[in-house]
Amino acid sequence: MNSLKKILIIGSGQAAIYAASEFRKNDKYSSITIFGNENHHPYERPPLSKEFLMDKKKKDEFLFFSKNFFDDHNVCFINKKIDSVDFKNKYLISFDNKKYFYDKLLITTGSTNRKVEIDKEIDNEIYYLRNLDEANKIKKKASEVNNIAIIGGGFIGLEIASSLNQQNKSVNVIEISNQLMGRIIPSPIANLVKAEHEKNGNKIHLDSKIKSIEKINDAFKILLENDHIIETEMIIGGIGSIPTTDLFNNSDLELKNGILTNKYNQTSVENVYAAGDVSNFYHPLYKKNIRLESYQHAQNQGINAGKNIAGIKSEYLSVPWMWSDQFDLNLQLTGLCDDYHEIIERGVDTENGIIHFFIKDDKIVGACGLGLVGKVGRDIRIASKLIEKQTIIDKKILSDLNQKLNPLLKK
Ligand SMILES: Cc1cc2nc3c(=O)[nH]c(=O)nc-3n(C[C@H](O)[C@H](O)[C@H](O)COP(=O)(O)OP(=O)(O)OC[C@H]3O[C@@H](n4cnc5c(N)ncnc54)[C@H](O)[C@@H]3O)c2cc1C
Secondary structure: OOOOOEEEEEOOOHHHHHHHHHHHHHOOOOEEEEEEOOOOOOEOOHHHHOOOOOOOOOHHHHEOOOOOHHHHOOEEEEEOOEEEEEOOOOEEEEOOOOEEEOOEEEEOOOEEEOOOOOOHHHHOOOEOOOOHHHHHHHHHHHHHOOEEEEEOOOHHHHHHHHHHHOOOOEEEEEOOOOOOOOOOOOHHHHHHHHHHHHHOOOEEEOOOOEEEEEEEOOEEEEEEOOOOEEEEOEEEEOOOEEEOOHHHOOOOOOEOOOEEEOOOOEOOOOOEEEOHHHEEEEEOOOOEEEOOOOHHHHHHHHHHHHHHHOOOOOOOOOOOEEEEEEOOEEEEEEEOOOOOOEEEEEOOOOOOOEEEEEEEOOEEEEEEEEEEOOOOHHHHHHHHHHHHHOOEOOHHHHHOOOOOOHHHHOO
């Protein structure tokens, strides 16, 4: 039997709570303490830009586990920001200067929104969405205005645009590049998402760089470099995020677009693990390091870290998967879509679902689907399994919407 250990976790999001739960399943007696800096019982973030913003779900409906979780699992939760870590002497220091010693440490500090930098006075007026407090601030302000501009046409910006539109707001989305949601989404799919926003009345400005923002009384005048002017009463920034690693600058922890970890969630420092958005982990299937910001990944990595910290050697092999909901459309992405030889298309419209499969060496490496809710989920799930099994696929079956994909799994 393992001797009793002191396990500390920095961060109280998805990866943390699933790691603690998994650890406890495998080690009933060692102590676990989670440090969070949000004054809330851990909750899911995806509803913040969707159902919560549209008043369709309340906070208590998207908590990870019941409020008794900590007592029931003998997990200690301390609501304190951690300010520094001494890896050599194995302790954390909280903002109020208290020391907490550990035997094993898990870092799950997530990611932080990238800030728009225009001009100091204007920058302070821009809203962001990462946590419940920010979602409440956006809801309150949005209820007082009619016109809202969103800087950034990525997943979160577009979900906010969809939710606020459904609250009868007039929304402008300003995107610097020539397509929505970045290069990982095939442009025909990004264009269908754009058309859905426009059909519902949102104005999407592509190739649009902001030249200046002027505040006039309680409103803003946004001047684009193409001389187009957008007048708005509220600005929300959605220009991506960066891993939350500032705590570890100048430490022994190896950082490179997040905290570098191996397939066992181990970092470069002994007995220190990382999981979720903050980790740039080695994926044995893709044979390279990857950093992901997705719900399923944070959960699965938390579980994997919990196992490894409890002494059960477990490789992290999950195939990446994420989704986004905008208006009536559901977008799903699995695997990696950045290194392929050809794309095979399945379906032609969102009513029946459209999927682009990314193929390398006759195997699927990634897939991106868009359709009315329920139209692409099953095939994307099958694609994830085919990626995991590295199955040689039959391209004719893949491209024919009338043929089911299940038989490919039996190969
Ligand atoms: C608005 C929104 C919508 C999303 N929608 C989707 C979606 O539709 N589909 C999808 O797949 N993914 C979605 N995601 C992404 C998904 O929620 C994240 O990938 C996931 O929450 C990451 O979990 P995590 O545990 O790694 O980090 P987080 O959940 O971000 O948790 C990190 C926690 O650590 C805390 N922390 C940081 N530093 C310290 C410190 N020094 N001391 C103490 N605590 C600290 C943070 O405050 C935070 O509470 C969305 C994210 C957001 C913000």
